[in-house]
Amino acid sequence: MTMNAISNTRQQIIDTALQLLMQRGMNGFSYRDISEPLGIKNAAVHYHFPSKAKLVKSLIRESHQALRKGTAEFMAYGGPARPQLEGLFEFTLKQCECGRPVCVAGALSVDFEELSKGTKEALNRFMMDTLDWFTRVLETGREQGEFQFNGNARNKAISIMAMIQGARQFARIHGHKALECTFEQIRTDLGIES
Amino acid sequence: MTMNAISNTRQQIIDTALQLLMQRGMNGFSYRDISEPLGIKNAAVHYHFPSKAKLVKSLIRESHQALRKGTAEFMAYGGPARPQLEGLFEFTLKQCECGRPVCVAGALSVDFEELSKGTKEALNRFMMDTLDWFTRVLETGREQGEFQFNGNARNKAISIMAMIQGARQFARIHGHKALECTFEQIRTDLGIES
């Protein structure tokens, strides 16, 4: 009824839907799956997000903003690189533990062809922003002697981000050990003593 | 009508369904999507695969057998390691080019919670077999001086397989350059001159 109530429901819908998207993929949940745990009806969800396509686009935007916030605080640009890498590992582990086994990009890559052009672009921008941040972490780390690796930092960033995304999916199938093994291997590949 | 016709339709269903699974995920295609391009009706598909759950399980089995065949011939155990690594890269590229953007494990990891216990186990065995083969390639390569890397070969195998799986999804969103960058990075990390 008040502004708070409005934003509150909207935010709860986003939170629930994001969880469902990461757990089951875009075609694995319905408006009913969102509304039921919130104690509302599916028509109420349609009020806030008229179509599922718009809802998914909002979920990408939400994840993107969360990343910007994360890189601005917890994973601040410009600081020492090693804690930022470890922060990324911790973030990933925490996501998996709180019921978000795969990331948004991983989930949506499966449904990619169904997405509208604008949604595809939003997803691509989200990925590019993540890569920009992580490329910088790697460059800084190498300059400051925290990391050792050969070759182009961008390639290395792509390969490590891909590795983490793939590892989350491995972990879902084969257990969380796959995640820890992967983190350990990334450290080894960067010449970090563990 | 004849034995050949029977096996033929069954195999065509498997081929079509496998393609659809890799393109759209488990909830992204229907029996109609399978039957239509084959010029049959959806009831005919149900004759060969009574339920979708059983169909998916057969698709995992199919992929698993294809891998065994691949590792027995093209990627033979025991030979030099470098060509086997390059064979894996070529295989991955070819899959992406022929409309199989993500791998079966990548697609199904999103729908993992929906799967029956037996199907989950089949998927896990498929993954373990792949890892066993690739671990051996890496070990052999290191012993023979073809590859250089630190740490446990199993961890390295997990991390590289995860990297390739993740890279396929990146490539779908951001273009095939992500795949090539990743392969290049894997070579660099293994101390291979490119």
Place this chain on the structure above:
DNA sequence: GTCTATACCTTGATAGAC
């Protein structure tokens, strides 16, 4: 083995009352 026909369910979405 494949067909037609159909039962039954869930889904995304809309209209209109409150």
Place this chain on the structure above:
DNA sequence: GTCTATCAAGGTATAGAC
């Protein structure tokens, strides 16, 4: 903003004829 009621469409699956 949320509800009830309803819709058309599409999904899985089955029965029985051929």
